Amino acid sequence: MADANSAEEPWPVRTVSRKIGDWIHQLGQVWVEGQITQLSRRPGICFITLRDPAADFSLQITCKSDVIDRSPVPLTDGTRVVMCGRPSFYYNRGTLSLQVTEIRAVGIGELLARIERLRQLLSAEGLFDPRRKRPLPFLPQGIGLISGRASAASRDVLSVAQGRWPGVRIVVRDAPVQGPSAVPRILEELKILDDDPAIDVIVIARGGGSVEDLLPFSDEELLRAVSACTTPVISAIGHEPDTPLLDLVADLRAATPTDAAKRMVPDVGAELAGIAGMRRRSAGALRNWVQREAHRVDGLRARPVLADPLSLVDAHEVRVERCRTDLRRDISRRVESESHRHEHLAARLATLGPSQTLARGYAIVQNLDDGSRVAREVADLPDGARVRIRVADGAVRATVAEQEGTP
Structure with a gap:
């Protein structure tokens, strides 16, 4: 009857509980790493809630008090540990717990090594590339602040920002900044602020602390969420020496929360x-x-040309008048010289001309039968030729009657 299982023959609760327990008990011993979120001591036994620091998962742990006492470091809320135990199912209550026989603290060196490996991974993916950084607006209309409730970092950002620019609008979103619940709450508030169109800048701020305290700000899920934000993000974690990986992914790294306030809003004064x-x-x-x-x-x-604009014209006028005078004088001289030359030539022409020769008693004989050609020789005037004889005061016509040679 115990092996039968149907709607007509269902298993009793004790059978189901026992079968589940038998299966779980076969898992054997396991090592698990997590972060202590709650530790409760009872006489001879301790109850612990162990949480995954990167996701919203937890596991109930039970162990003897001497296991806690043998721990190499004090166990408090937020301590990262590695535990060795066997899964145990409580039949009567139907609950699962891990019976722990050994607890080891995760050392600082191991934490730093993990952070370094994560840094190399994200660097290879380009999440730290300066070209991905978004510039901050000169004067943001709205600023989102994620910080611890009533923390000194939140007060520093508010007082410095409002002192520099009284009209600035800051939306404060409270979230744990250390411990196992820090990353989920910061992610939730980050998404709310990133989806708000009135927010121009987001600031994640907290004061200084140990490496363990600042571990949430080197969480891979948070780093990828910040890288995917469309709103510029400022990292203001701890003091100047503190360098969580959020400083490398954020669009701007501020040395302190006060420095973040100074760099995100201008000083009105x-x-x-x-x-x-x-x-x-x-x-x-x-x-x-x-x-x-x-x-x-x-x-x-x-300048003279502007002080007396006509002076330039006057100077040219004088020059032009002088040139006209010189030209008239030269022309007059030339005309007079040519007149004298003409008179001289006319006198010479008159002296050498035929009229003067005719006046001295000479005559010009032209053969009319030969085209009025001037006769130079007797042979030019044959007998009977008609001639024209020009003397000083006129001309006569005649006919050659007889030729006479030169004696």
Whole structure:
């Protein structure tokens, strides 16, 4: 009957519980790593809640008090440990627990080695690439602040930011900043702020602490969530020497929460002083420019050509008048010289001309039968030829009657 199982013949609760227990007890011994979130001591026995630091999973642990006493380090909430035990199922209550026989603390060296391996992995994926960094707005309209409730880091950011720019709007989202519940809460608040269109910058801030205290800010899930944000994220974790991996993934790393407040909002006093200084420099530059241009205009006006614009015309007028006078004189001289030359040539022409020769008693004989050609020889005038004889006061026509040679 115990092996039968159907709707008509169901197993009793004790049978199901025993079968589950028998299966679990076959798992044998296991080593598990986690973070202590709750530790309760009873006479001779201790109850522990062990949580996965990277996910919302927990496991109930039971062990003898001497196991706790033999621990190499004090066990408190938030301590990272490695435990060795066997899974145990309690039939009567139907609960699962891990019966632990050995507890080892995770050393600082091991934590740092894990962080270094994660850093190398994320660096190889390009999550630290400076080209992925988003620039911060000059004056964000809304700022989201994720920090511990009423923490000193939150007060520093609020007081410094509001002191620098009183009109800044800061939305504060409280979340644990250490311990096993830190990462899930920070992820939840980060998503809320990233989805808010009124938020221009997100600040994750907390004060300083040990390596174990700052472990949530080197959590892989948180780092990938920050890298995927569309809103610029500022990491303001701890003090200057503290360097969780969030500093490398965030768009801006601030040395302290106070430094984050100074870098995300401008100082209204400094900006007003800067504006006043620029106004003074602009006014001075404008006055200097006006004075320089006025001096330049005065210099131009002082030039002779502008002081007396007609002086240039007057100088050219004098020159033109002198040239006209010289030209008239030269022309007159040339005309007079040519007149004298003409008279001289006319006199020579008159002296050498035929009229003077005719006046001395000579005559010009032209053969009319030969085209009025001037006769130079007797042979040019045959007998009977008609001739024209020109003398000083006129001409006569005649006919050759007889030729006579030169004696």
